[in-house]
Amino acid sequence: MGLVFELRGARPPRPGEPPDADAEYEPEATVETLEAAIRRLGHEPVRVGDPHALLRAGGRGELPRLDAALDIAEGFGSRNREAWAPVLLEMLGVPTLGSDALTLSLSLDKAWTKDVVAAAGVPVTGHALLRGPDEVAPLALPGPFPLFVKPRWEGTAKGIHAGSRVEDAAGLAREVERVTRLYAQPALVEPFLPGAEYTVTVVGHDPPRALPVLQRALEVGSGIGVHALEGDGAGPWAHHLPGALDAALEKRLAELALRAFAALECRDFARADFRLDARGEPRFLEINPLPTFAPDGSFGILAELEGRPVAELLAEVIGDGLRRLGLRGAA
Numbered sequence: 046m047g048l049v050f051e052l053r054g055a056r057p058p059r060p061g062e063p064p065d066a067d068a069e070y071e072p073e074a075t076v077e078t079l080e081a082a083i084r085r086l087g088h089e090p091v092r093v094g095d096p097h098a099l100l101r102a103g104g105r106g107e108l109p110r111l112d113a114a115l116d117i118a119e120g121f122g123s124r125n126r127e128a129w130a131p132v133l134l135e136m137l138g139v140p141t142l143g144s145d146a147l148t149l150s151l152s153l154d155k156a157w158t159k160d161v162v163a164a165a166g167v168p169v170t171g172h173a174l175l176r177g178p179d180e181v182a183p184l185a186l187p188g189p190f191p192l193f194v195k196p197r198w199e200g201t202a203k204g205i206h207a208g209s210r211v212e213d214a215a216g217l218a219r220e221v222e223r224v225t226r227l228y229a230q231p232a233l234v235e236p237f238l239p240g241a242e243y244t245v246t247v248v249g250h251d252p253p254r255a256l257p258v259l260q261r262a263l264e265v266g267s268g269i270g271v272h273a274l275e276g277d278g279a280g281p282w283a284h285h286l287p288g289a290l291d292a293a294l295e296k297r298l299a300e301l302a303l304r305a306f307a308a309l310e311c312r313d314f315a316r317a318d319f320r321l322d323a324r325g326e327p328r329f330l331e332i333n334p335l336p337t338f339a340p341d342g343s344f345g346i347l348a349e350l351e352g353r354p355v356a357e358l359l360a361e362v363i364g365d366g367l368r369r370l371g372l373r374g375a376a
Contacts, residue, residue, distance in 0.1 A: 050075070082360040313362065340355050
């Protein structure tokens with residue numbers, strides 16, 4: 046079983062890159078955890094490397110024979126970057142776990158994703174796309190201040206920092222200029238939702254299922270998720286958990302996550318994020334069909350809550366994916 050991945054800090058920065066350019070890449074511990082999960086199933090993991098290594102090996106006919114692959118590579122630059130490895134694996138005839146290239150490209154674009162899930166009945170906020178500070182005008186805004194500004198097609202909270210919440214037109218122009226300059230893409234502007242933030246991991250198929258909902262800590266001053274500020278380098282951040290997660294809210298969040306998962310035709314695993322509005326109603330923020338498998342990420346937390354190793358939980362997820370592909374899920 047091939048593993049396609051990128052390691053954080055493994056390449057030198059490119060000229061003009063933002064400081065968080067490799068934030069989506071994984072630590073070595075993630076690859077080791079996935080290898081342990083694959084071995085639990087009785088299969089042999091093979092490190093392929095990043096999409097460029099896959100391209101070179103495939104083009105030279107040097108790729109080892111693979112029965113399947115698991116891709117967690119993010120690529121860089123374009124909004125199609127998460128699709129690089131799935132397209133190459135498809136061309137090479139290697140069955141691949143996870144969502145396909147089209148779903149990965151669509152879901153990386155936060156504006157298009159909102160349109161698709163909204164059409165499926167998932168509540169979203171309004172938004173505006175601004176290509177520069179000269180486009181900041183009252184009629185272009187999705188609501189009153191405070192607003193929130195982030196890149197249109199990035200993940201792992203790239204482009205978000207303590208100043209991403211803006212209180213006036215001057216702050217909005219500043220953040221739109223920063224995002225469009227550093228990330229070379231439109232800025233997505235949304236109302237800043239005041240409520241608690243939750244994340245829902247969805248796994249499996251026929252049917253997929255939602256794992257227990259997790260609440261995310263918010264920074265006390267700004268209300269921005271602490272997970273989004275950790276790469277800012279300005280911490281430590283005082284944080285709190287302002288929400289209550291009762292059975293009714295957890296059921297609602299799970300239903301919405303599953304609906305978004307289906308609307309985008311995700312496969313095997315994804316993580317959907319929500320935030321409560323002023324009335325306490327959940328609003329969809331985004332979905333990530335390439336969630337981190339790091340041992341200290343959502344899967345690690347969920348495994349700890351269940352009192353078992355994260356590799357055991359991931360083995361179940363990988364096994365379900367192999368069965369979807371018609372392959373042996375376990376030895």
